[in-house]
Amino acid sequence: MVRVLILNGSPRKKGNTLFLVSELAEQLRAKNNxxxxxxxxxxxxxxxxSCYWCYRDFPLQCIQDDVMNGLYPHALDAEVIIFASPIYWFTYSAQLKLFVDRLLALHVKGGHSFQGKKFASIFVYGASNPEGSGVFNAIKSVEQMISYFGGENIGVVYGTGGDKLTAKDNPEILRKIGNLVLTISNQ
Ligand SMILES: Cc1cc2nc3c(=O)[nH]c(=O)nc-3n(C[C@H](O)[C@H](O)[C@H](O)COP(=O)(O)O)c2cc1C
Incomplete structure (x- = not known):
């Protein structure tokens, strides 16, 4: 049983990112994760x-009294964290960026408390060609972040989404989701 946290950076409840996130979650749960x-x-x-209050005594908390202090325990507890986002303006969404920036608070002496954690990503974009979509900026950014944490990148799934991805029309991206399920379940 692997404890997985999925960070969904899309606002669209019937959108492409959530479609893939739901597929991933369903298949992972079916394997008892x-x-x-x-x-x-x-x-x-x-x-x-950028006040660096979180660096003073490494409290694993932020001085800002908002919802993040209640979300940190989920991130700390997870063995695998998935970054899932649409591509907005050639990188991942602002919703995900707000969360990511606040991970500064999980810094510990000599590194980051995500050291040794596993990560994967799911990105969906509108362009027909990945080169023009900006998805590789998002992938690079996440790769560098994971490396900074001292974590391990175990998979990236990306593809183009139209108005609405459907299982029927997207066997290739669903095959990649299936592979990611196997990789995560074997951690
Ligand atoms: C504000 C905004 C910016 C976008 N920027 C890009 C972009 O830079 N490259 C791209 O290929 N698609 C871009 N798109 C298209 C989305 O990535 C695409 O529609 C995606 O499938 C949306 O995911 P969702 O269905 O989960 O919301 C943008 C969409 C929005 C709303």
Whole structure:
């Protein structure tokens, strides 16, 4: 049983990112993994203020009294964290960026408390060609972040979404989701 946290950075409840997130979650649960999904758009996450209060005694908390202090325990507890987002303006969405910036608070002496954690990503974009979509900026950004944490990147799934992805029309991206399920379940 692997404890998985999925960070959904899309606001669209019937959109492409959530379609893939739901597929992933359903298949992971069918293999008896524990899956928690945070729909980041539902939370009023304040931007990091760069005050570095969180560095003083490494409290694993932020001085800003908002919803993030209640979300950190989910991130700390997860063995695998999935970044899931549409591509907005050639990188991942602001909803996900707000959460990511606030991970500064999980810094510990000599590194980050995500050291040794596993990560994967799911990105959907509108362009027909990935080169023009900006998805590789998002992938690079996440790769560098994971490396900074001292974590391990175990998979990236990306593809183009029209108005609405459907299982019938998208066997290739669903095959990649299936592979990611196997990779995560084997952790
Ligand atoms: C504000 C905004 C910016 C976008 N920027 C890009 C972009 O830079 N590259 C791209 O390929 N698609 C872009 N798109 C299209 C979305 O990535 C695409 O529609 C995606 O499938 C949306 O995911 P969702 O259905 O989960 O909301 C943008 C969409 C929005 C709303």
């Amino acid at each position: 524990f899956v928690k999904i945070l729909h980041l758009n539902d939370y009023d996450i304040k931007p990091c203020q």
